[in-house]
Amino acid sequence: MDMDFVAEKGLVLLGCGKMGSAMLQGWLSDGLPPSSVWVIDPNPSDWLKNTGVQINADNLPAAPGIVLIAVKPQMMGEALPSLKKMGNGVTLFISVAAGTPISAFEAALGSESPIIRAMPNTPAAVGRGITSIIGNVHASSAQLDLAEALLRAVGQVVRLESEDQMDAVTGVSGSGPAYVFHMIECMAKAGEAEGLSPELAMQLAQATVAGAGALAEAAEETPSELRVNVTSPNGTTQAGLEVLMDEENGLPDLIRRTVGAAANRSRELRNG
Numbered sequence: 001m002d003m004d005f006v007a008e009k010g011l012v013l014l015g016c017g018k019m020g021s022a023m024l025q026g027w028l029s030d031g032l033p034p035s036s037v038w039v040i041d042p043n044p045s046d047w048l049k050n051t052g053v054q055i056n057a058d059n060l061p062a063a064p065g066i067v068l069i070a071v072k073p074q075m076m077g078e079a080l081p082s083l084k085k086m087g088n089g090v091t092l093f094i095s096v097a098a099g100t101p102i103s104a105f106e107a108a109l110g111s112e113s114p115i116i117r118a119m120p121n122t123p124a125a126v127g128r129g130i131t132s133i134i135g136n137v138h139a140s141s142a143q144l145d146l147a148e149a150l151l152r153a154v155g156q157v158v159r160l161e162s163e164d165q166m167d168a169v170t171g172v173s174g175s176g177p178a179y180v181f182h183m184i185e186c187m188a189k190a191g192e193a194e195g196l197s198p199e200l201a202m203q204l205a206q207a208t209v210a211g212a213g214a215l216a217e218a219a220e221e222t223p224s225e226l227r228v229n230v231t232s233p234n235g236t237t238q239a240g241l242e243v244l245m246d247e248e249n250g251l252p253d254l255i256r257r258t259v260g261a262a263a264n265r266s267r268e269l270r271n272g
């Protein structure tokens, strides 16, 4: 059971904004035929309109293979009723919404419905996402395998042991790309402050973050060892890291508070 199953039975996307589009882009470039995809979204983007998928069509499949729910948690109450008739025990629902618990989908779609809660991230658009998943009791191991196969087409997949882990996961990997993009912005601005042109500073910052990420993934050394490899005793990196790694004002505390705030917001979203 994999992409062929999804192509045959159909994929319905409820909401196709930034995250839904990032995943759809990955699936379409992986060979999912646009004719197998139905999107429900009152505000489809120009990109979406050019993909060839069916948008707000009347001919929705009665029992699609998968329904991906990718609306904002705040829109859930308004959006979910349109799916209720698909809560037939056959269709697998996958939600990527931050905060919204599995119990909310069970209440809206029928308590027998197989539901998988997932937390992806936008690097899915280039096949480099990571998605954490957990299913309800009605999601069979074959359905978890199906979700994993679908999501693996846009990056790595990890299975969680408990839904409680989802808030921390959201704080680290769901929101994480934004922290890294901001790091690029800050490095580029700092390069400008040291006299580089904006274009050169941005090129250096982007390539450095992308290259360091690729090396961290490919190398046998840990990120700590890779950091030490860059750091010549009493050299330039040491001088920089003394600021970045400062216990009181440095990155460790800042990142701890950043991830904590995102995880807390995820906990708050549980209540709608």
Ligand SMILES: NC(=O)C1=CN([C@@H]2O[C@H](COP(=O)(O)OP(=O)(O)OC[C@H]3O[C@@H](n4cnc5c(N)ncnc54)[C@H](O)[C@@H]3O)[C@@H](O)[C@H]2O)C=CC1
Residues within 6 Å of the ligand: 014, 015, 016, 017, 018, 019, 020, 040, 041, 042, 043, 044, 070, 071, 072, 073, 075, 078, 079, 096, 097, 098, 099, 119, 120, 121, 122, 174, 175
């Ligand atoms: N953007 C990200 O990096 C990530 C987002 N998520 C989750 O993905 C979900 C969507 O987030 P984004 O794509 O960033 O938001 P977005 O605002 O870009 O997309 C939401 C889409 O839902 C559509 N929509 C609104 N009301 C609707 C309705 N009643 N029926 C159908 N569609 C409706 C909107 O037109 C929009 O296209 C959220 O629940 C978020 O927590 C999860 C992981 C990462």
Ligand SMILES: O=C(O)[C@@H]1CCC=N1
Residues within 6 Å of the ligand: 098, 170, 174, 175
């Ligand atoms: O900012 C948000 O709420 C969503 C969830 C994770 C990333 N974006």
